Amino acid sequence: MIKRVWIEEGCVSCGNSEKVCPEVFEIDIEKETSTLKIVDFSLFEDQIKLAAASCPVNVIKFEEE
Amino acid sequence: MAKGLLMYFDIETGYYPGLHHGLAYLMGSVSKNNDVQLFHVYKEEHLIELKDLIENNSWDFVGISFTTNQRKYLWKLFETTDVSNQLLIGGGVHPTLDKENTFREFPEFDAICIGEGETSFVELCKRLDNGKDISETPSFIFKKVDDVGKTSFKVNPVAPLMHIDDLPFPDYTGFDYKRIISDSGGVFAMMLGRGCPYQCKYCASSHLAKEYPNPENWVRFPTIERSIELIKKNLELYPDTRSIIFADDVFTVRKDWIKEFCEVYKKEIGLPFECNARVETIRDDVCEALKSAGVTSIDFGVESGSEWLRNNIVSRKHKNERIIKCFNTLEKHSIKGFSYNIVGMPFETPAMMKETYELNKHHLKSARYGRAFYYYPYPGTGMHDLSLKNKLLRPGIEDLSGYLEAPTVLEIHASHKEIRKWFKKINLLFAVRLICDRLYLPRSISEVIVSITQFFWKPLAGIVEPDKSNVIMKNINKKLKLIVKKSGKPGHSVYDSHDTRKIEIDGLEKNKEISKERNLTNNPLQM
Numbered sequence A: 001m002i003k004r005v006w007i008e009e010g011c012v013s014c015g016n017s018e019k020v021c022p023e024v025f026e027i028d029i030e031k032e033t034s035t036l037k038i039v040d041f042s043l044f045e046d047q048i049k050l051a052a053a054s055c056p057v058n059v060i061k062f063e064e065e
Numbered sequence B: 001m002a003k004g005l006l007m008y009f010d011i012e013t014g015y016y017p018g019l020h021h022g023l024a025y026l027m028g029s030v031s032k033n034n035d036v037q038l039f040h041v042y043k044e045e046h047l048i049e050l051k052d053l054i055e056n057n058s059w060d061f062v063g064i065s066f067t068t069n070q071r072k073y074l075w076k077l078f079e080t081t082d083v084s085n086q087l088l089i090g091g092g093v094h095p096t097l098d099k100e101n102t103f104r105e106f107p108e109f110d111a112i113c114i115g116e117g118e119t120s121f122v123e124l125c126k127r128l129d130n131g132k133d134i135s136e137t138p139s140f141i142f143k144k145v146d147d148v149g150k151t152s153f154k155v156n157p158v159a160p161l162m163h164i165d166d167l168p169f170p171d172y173t174g175f176d177y178k179r180i181i182s183d184s185g186g187v188f189a190m191m192l193g194r195g196c197p198y199q200c201k202y203c204a205s206s207h208l209a210k211e212y213p214n215p216e217n218w219v220r221f222p223t224i225e226r227s228i229e230l231i232k233k234n235l236e237l238y239p240d241t242r243s244i245i246f247a248d249d250v251f252t253v254r255k256d257w258i259k260e261f262c263e264v265y266k267k268e269i270g271l272p273f274e275c276n277a278r279v280e281t282i283r284d285d286v287c288e289a290l291k292s293a294g295v296t297s298i299d300f301g302v303e304s305g306s307e308w309l310r311n312n313i314v315s316r317k318h319k320n321e322r323i324i325k326c327f328n329t330l331e332k333h334s335i336k337g338f339s340y341n342i343v344g345m346p347f348e349t350p351a352m353m354k355e356t357y358e359l360n361k362h363h364l365k366s367a368r369y370g371r372a373f374y375y376y377p378y379p380g381t382g383m384h385d386l387s388l389k390n391k392l393l394r395p396g397i398e399d400l401s402g403y404l405e406a407p408t409v410l411e412i413h414a415s416h417k418e419i420r421k422w423f424k425k426i427n428l429l430f431a432v433r434l435i436c437d438r439l440y441l442p443r444s445i446s447e448v449i450v451s452i453t454q455f456f457w458k459p460l461a462g463i464v465e466p467d468k469s470n471v472i473m474k475n476i477n478k479k480l481k482l483i484v485k486k487s488g489k490p491g492h493s494v495y496d497s498h499d500t501r502k503i504e505i506d507g508l509e510k511n512k513e514i515s516k517e518r519n520l521t522n523n524p525l526q527m
Helices: A016-020 A041-053 B021-030 B046-055 B068-080 B093-097 B099-105 B118-129 B177-183 B205-209 B224-237 B255-268 B284-293 B307-314 B320-332 B350-363 B382-389 B416-438 B443-455 B457-464 B471-486 B509-521
Strands: A002-007 A025-028 A033-036 A060-064 B003-009 B035-041 B061-065 B088-091 B111-113 B140-145 B151-155 B187-190 B243-246 B273-277 B295-303 B336-343 B367-374
Touching: A002 A033, A002 A041, A016 A025, A016 A041, A041 A060, B003 B021, B003 B046, B003 B068, B021 B035, B021 B118, B035 B046, B046 B068, B061 B118, B068 B093, B088 B093, B093 B099, B093 B111, B093 B205, B099 B111, B099 B140, B187 B224, B224 B255, B255 B284, B284 B295, B284 B320, B295 B320, B295 B350, B295 B367, B307 B382, B320 B336, B320 B350, B336 B350, B336 B416, B350 B367, B350 B416, B367 B416, B416 B443, B416 B457, B443 B457, B457 B471
Parallel strands: B003 B035, B003 B061, B061 B088, B088 B111, B187 B243, B243 B273, B273 B295, B295 B336, B336 B367
Antiparallel strands: A002 A060, A025 A033, B111 B140, B140 B151
16 A cells, blocks of 8 residues: 655656646646645555656655555 | 558648658568558649559558648548558558547548557558458557448557667658758758657647557657667768757656766767757756757747646646746757747637747747747647637638648637737747847847837738748748858758748638538548
């Protein structure tokens, strides 16, 4: 089960994560990066994994229990 | 060995007919063990040659790659050419994103190939060669008509996206590459990677990714070693290459990759180059790497100066400040930034187009060249869906073959007169900046000239964007381009590669008769 998700430095704001899993990820235009919403990550495990796998700059990370 | 004919439709796009990297890759894969010919269809006269080529040869398959804008030429081809005895396959972005309508609009097609065709076409050729059943070939949709005339479709799974290193090298020899490269001043356009990670709603890229079982691999770059090998191989084909354009959608998206690439490129290749990038990817360290490797200019889609339009309609989520910072960073590193814009988008008002103009004129003074294009709706994209849903598209746009001809939206949020005005003013702005730079005028003087010419934009825009019917203006435009070309250094060929023109939709009467029947029944642009 995913217990932690984080975004490392280097996000290029492509919007892929937001498209794949809008329940968890959102582009913050001011901060120029994808950001996380406060939700129960365990409900969106597959989408989070897909967002991480398809991140073009590999900055989406998660930790499983 | 299967015998096939592939056609690439590239008529009157507004660009000088050029190399198509996807088809070059396809040729590199399929022509290895098969007898496959490529026909680059870049003028209407070619349709007569095609009739002879198709009807008087025995082909195992005939494939046509086309975009939405080129459909009217396919109508013409099918009006005059008997394709009924061929295994006729459609491919490219339009059939991939608008499958059902492609079969509806073109009953001539027996199959369409979805997405990248390297592995699936090789498989098709193998099956044809061995006399096997082709209906299971991956990535193809086959049409079947039974004895009582009932049509059904066999939809096969799409083959997974391949890593670029696992594909054979592209083969450009099917194109008239010597003429294409020499006419553009020795600039060889190449493509190393594939796929764009961004979500722009006017573009096909993010929608294409969804077609594959492994969309997470959509953005791909070859290894550095493979990239250099590919460039060297291309340079062997055309040793007089003076500079390179890397046509990848966002060359700078992977910072580590681009830095390592630049390091090796400057040692192994050393030619000046241009590339495309996104403003979000431009930082000092990236510019340093690019500059040291020989970059001369970078093309950016600015698209609109309206943050509301960009964020809410186009899905390009950044502020104007980011665009300005990007161009300032480029200038700091003596890299030219070029700004590409769209006018006449759905929901775009004249005030928003003015914002685009003002962003370019006042805040992007370092954008020494650029263009404005009219928005064109591509079926399968988010903005086309939005335009259809809100009934924003004007009738007759299927007659447009590019982005430089006329607005495509109805006069709801802006009149066509207003859209044309901002199209012309932005293009005049960049044409004047380019000429001033080619004459080595200082920036301060050139910006004064820009302001003066904007005051007289109406007559001057007639020279920069001449009407197709205006022979005098067209000739002046041609001569002007020649002067700009002669005074230019290698490294950029954008201006003289555009056959700028404006035509009225109503003026295309010759296409009306042919298109009438298909228009009435099947028009994906207005369905």
